[in-house]
Amino acid sequence: KYHDMASMKDVEERTDQRQTLDAKVKANLSMTKDELEPFKRRKKSHKHYVACQIEFLPSVDDLLEPGVYNNFTGFSLNYISKENILSSNGLSEPLFGGHQSLQEREETYYARNQTLHCGFVQGPEDYPDTGFDLDENNKMYMASCRVVVSSCIFGSSDYLRKPTKSKIGPYSKKNVCFIMFLDELTLGTLSSEGTVPDETGFIGMWRIVVVKKLPYKDMRRAGKVPKFLAHRLFPSAMYSIWLDSKLRLNADPMLIIEYFLWRKKAEYAISMHYDRTCVWEEVLQNKRLNKYNHTAIDQQFYFYQSDGLLKFNESGKEPVLPSYVPEGSFVVRAHTPMSNLFSCLWFNEVNRFTSRDQLSFAYTYLKLRRMNTGNPFHLNMFK
Numbered sequence: 001k002y003h004d005m006a007s008m009k010d011v012e013e014r015t016d017q018r019q020t021l022d023a024k025v026k027a028n029l030s031m032t033k034d035e036l037e038p039f040k041r042r043k044k045s046h047k048h049y050v051a052c053q054i055e056f057l058p059s060v061d062d063l064l065e066p067g068v069y070n071n072f073t074g075f076s077l078n079y080i081s082k083e084n085i086l087s088s089n090g091l092s093e094p095l096f097g098g099h100q101s102l103q104e105r106e107e108t109y110y111a112r113n114q115t116l117h118c119g120f121v122q123g124p125e126d127y128p129d130t131g132f133d134l135d136e137n138n139k140m141y142m143a144s145c146r147v148v149v150s151s152c153i154f155g156s157s158d159y160l161r162k163p164t165k166s167k168i169g170p171y172s173k174k175n176v177c178f179i180m181f182l183d184e185l186t187l188g189t190l191s192s193e194g195t196v197p198d199e200t201g202f203i204g205m206w207r208i209v210v211v212k213k214l215p216y217k218d219m220r221r222a223g224k225v226p227k228f229l230a231h232r233l234f235p236s237a238m239y240s241i242w243l244d245s246k247l248r249l250n251a252d253p254m255l256i257i258e259y260f261l262w263r264k265k266a267e268y269a270i271s272m273h274y275d276r277t278c279v280w281e282e283v284l285q286n287k288r289l290n291k292y293n294h295t296a297i298d299q300q301f302y303f304y305q306s307d308g309l310l311k312f313n314e315s316g317k318e319p320v321l322p323s324y325v326p327e328g329s330f331v332v333r334a335h336t337p338m339s340n341l342f343s344c345l346w347f348n349e350v351n352r353f354t355s356r357d358q359l360s361f362a363y364t365y366l367k368l369r370r371m372n373t374g375n376p377f378h379l380n381m382f383k
Helices: 002-036 102-108 136-143 170-175 184-192 224-228 253-262 279-288 294-306 337-352 357-370
Strands: 077-079 114-116 147-153 176-183 206-211 239-243 268-272 326-334 379-382
Touching (some): 102 337, 136 176, 136 206, 147 224, 147 253, 170 176, 184 206, 224 337, 326 357, 337 357
Parallel strands (some): 077 114, 147 176, 176 206
Antiparallel strands (some): 239 326, 268 326
């Protein structure tokens, strides 16, 4: 009886705490709605931004990988490749991101030896594959890459920007893989405009890799696969650089890695947003511009607040991050265990909630940090 009473008391206390937190979250949500409605269209102000000066080394000739890369948090990650999920009506539909429960999701945030969902999940035999299908020759080539620069265009949503060849040295031209993922629609559009791969499969420095059967109808969400899961697509790679298709590569990849990772002793580098620092602001902006379904945004935002996400406090003594909102179009990674884990976790948030990755970045990073106080994740968030 004593144990029953103690456990009941514990449940009551946790229920009270949860109700108090829920009330605070709902208050914050109502404040967000009040700030949003009624919305009066203001005259557009044109802000001017000054480009940051980046002092790259003059050449790659004397580059040497620093020994600090042997001191990052070490553990082993394996990935769920197949699921047999039963529902009340029989077998559930196989999904590229898998069927991850909330309990499984919670457990994956610990930096330790584990097997987790990280895309590329297949269903049982005799069920259709879940997408992102690649030619075997391309798979073999990608498996040999040690340093990768990658980008993608899906849904014929952009035009292809070739790297500036004169800015890239002989070493990188020989040793770095430059991969442009296209779907068949985009390849057809480029071909109709006269931009076709040569006999070796290249357009300029880009090796064209055609993806068949995209795993999502939402092209933005489909683009998160190569953006976040470079360590899955390039299993032997030590470093990768991601560029959104709106960017052109204008510097040598090895100089980029030296500047953003080695010099900063970082294993992951991403640019902060040029205008917004707080997720609350990003939520409002997404709604104002109708970037995504408002209800879906609210559900995601409510979930994150109920799990402890707070507003960005720039005046804090030691801010955890210089901004809670990334620009996100340029990512430089060392494929360390923590970097790979963070990438899987961030991808799983985009898979579970909205495809607006700027809404889930800070939550994912802060939760990973909070649950691994003895295992730092070395992030360089730059202007």
